[in-house]
Amino acid sequence: MGPGIRRGLIGAAAGAIIALAAASGVSAHWHAQQRLDLESVSTGDLLIDAAWRDGPPAWSPLLPGASTPDTVIRVSSSSAGTTLRWRLRVVGAVSAPAQQHVTFSAWRGVCGTGTPIPAGGTAALPVDAVVDVCIRYTLSPSAPATLQNTDLAPRVTLIAEQVVS
Amino acid sequence: MSTTASPGGAPRRRTSAIIAIAAGAALLLGGGTTLAYWSTSQVLDVGTVESGDLNLSAPTAAEWTLNGAPVADISTVQIVPGDVIVMTQSSTLTLVGDNLEATLDATVSGAVLPAGVTAPTPAITVTGDPDLTALTEANDGAVATVSVTYAFPAATPDRELTDESFDFGDVELTLTQNP
Numbered sequence: 001m002g003p004g005i006r007r008g009l010i011g012a013a014a015g016a017i018i019a020l021a022a023a024s025g026v027s028a029h030w031h032a033q034q035r036l037d038l039e040s041v042s043t044g045d046l047l048i049d050a051a052w053r054d055g056p057p058a059w060s061p062l063l064p065g066a067s068t069p070d071t072v073i074r075v076s077s078s079s080a081g082t083t084l085r086w087r088l089r090v091v092g093a094v095s096a097p098a099q100q101h102v103t104f105s106a107w108r109g110v111c112g113t114g115t116p117i118p119a120g121g122t123a124a125l126p127v128d129a130v131v132d133v134c135i136r137y138t139l140s141p142s143a144p145a146t147l148q149n150t151d152l153a154p155r156v157t158l159i160a161e162q163v164v165s
Numbered sequence: 166m167s168t169t170a171s172p173g174g175a176p177r178r179r180t181s182a183i184i185a186i187a188a189g190a191a192l193l194l195g196g197g198t199t200l201a202y203w204s205t206s207q208v209l210d211v212g213t214v215e216s217g218d219l220n221l222s223a224p225t226a227a228e229w230t231l232n233g234a235p236v237a238d239i240s241t242v243q244i245v246p247g248d249v250i251v252m253t254q255s256s257t258l259t260l261v262g263d264n265l266e267a268t269l270d271a272t273v274s275g276a277v278l279p280a281g282v283t284a285p286t287p288a289i290t291v292t293g294d295p296d297l298t299a300l301t302e303a304n305d306g307a308v309a310t311v312s313v314t315y316a317f318p319a320a321t322p323d324r325e326l327t328d329e330s331f332d333f334g335d336v337e338l339t340l341t342q343n344p
Contacts, residue, residue, distance in 0.1 A: 029341065029342040029343075029344055030219040030265075030267070030341070030342040031219075031339070031340070031341045031342065032219055032220045032221045032259075032339070032340045032341075033221065033337060033338065033339045033340070034221045034222075034223065034224050034256050034337075034338045035335050035336070035337055035338075036224050036227065036252075036254045036311060036335060036336040036337075036338060037227070037335055038227075038252055038273070038276075038313060038332075038333035038334055038335060038336060039227070039239055039240065039252075039332075039333070040240070040330050040331060040332040040333070041239060041242060041244055041250060041315070041330070041331045041333065042240075042242070042243050042244070042328075042329070042330050042331070043243060043244050043245065043317070043326050043327055043328060043329045043330075043331065044243035044244065044245045044327065044328075045243075045324065045327040045328050046245070046324060046327065047324070047327075080243050080328075081243050081244070081245035082231060082241075082242045082243050082244065082245075082248075083231065083232060083244075083245060083247075083248055084243075084245045162245060162246060162247070164246065164247040164319050
């Protein structure tokens with residue numbers, strides 16, 4: 001091996017050592033670490049079940065000025081949530097031609113003497129509340145004859161809404 | 166067999182012998198040089214140099230709040246839209262070194278979250294409110310408090326994200342010496 005080749009090899013080896021030293025230079029600084037466990041958090045749920053308390057209604061045909069018999073819907077909450085509060089909205093509807101002539105009312109408790117449920121819903125309820133909702137449809141005394149022998153197609157929608165304070 | 170004798174062979178052998186003897190004498194003289202010249206020495210006490218330290222203490226137990234109220238056991242909590250949960254943990258900094266300068270950082274890793282849920286960003290505060298990228302020995306013993314806040318969006322519609330588990334993973338609190 002000639003002196004030139006030997007010098008070249010020595011230079012290359014020295015260069016590699018310097019390069020390695022430079023690459024590993026960052027690890028020479030101190031470093032400390034702690035791991036903090038954030039754990040898991042569960043979300044709750046907002047879920048209600050509604051059923052006719054005394055069985056499905058069998059209403060007789062409405063006459064002008066008359067109302068349906070008091071009918072109670074039992075609403076049970078199977079919701080979950082540490083801070084959850086909710087309100088119940090009750091929306092009654094009928095077929096479009098009858099909308100202007102039929103009024104819908106709902107009370108918490110007994111019809112007429114219970115607490116009326118406004119369009120915005122009840123006051124805030126606890127997570128596991130059970131609410132009896134009494135409903136009543138009334139046909140206006142001035143209902144037109146065109147509504148005779150028509151299906152009013154009444155529908156009741158019960159809506160649970162989270163109350164965010 | 167024949168032997169070839171070069172002319173003048175005897176004087177050349179003599180010369181070689183003289184050179185060998187001279188070399189040996191020179192070696193002997195060289196080996197004994199220290200004995201031949203004056204010498205003195207002084208011992209200088211360099212003393213003790215201590216290295217510094219950079220460390221984070223084991224974190225304190227996590228403290229949780231739900232809408233500002235303390236929570237004893239986060240595993241029993243079921244959050245709903247509008248809730249704000251905050252986790253707080255502390256660690257004490259060790260920063261010893263005349264020229265030591267370090268950076269404190271915190272990152273969330275390993276979170277397993279439902280689609281649409283963003284991992285919260287940790288916030289760090291240190292006693293005395295120093296620059297977290299230039300901590301020095303003056304901050305030795307300071308307490309770093311990491312807080313992680315998650316606000317469940319109040320606008321979450323319908324029943325989205327009900328009955329889910331939000332695994333927020335870990336917060337890695339890192340103290341690194343500045344290059």
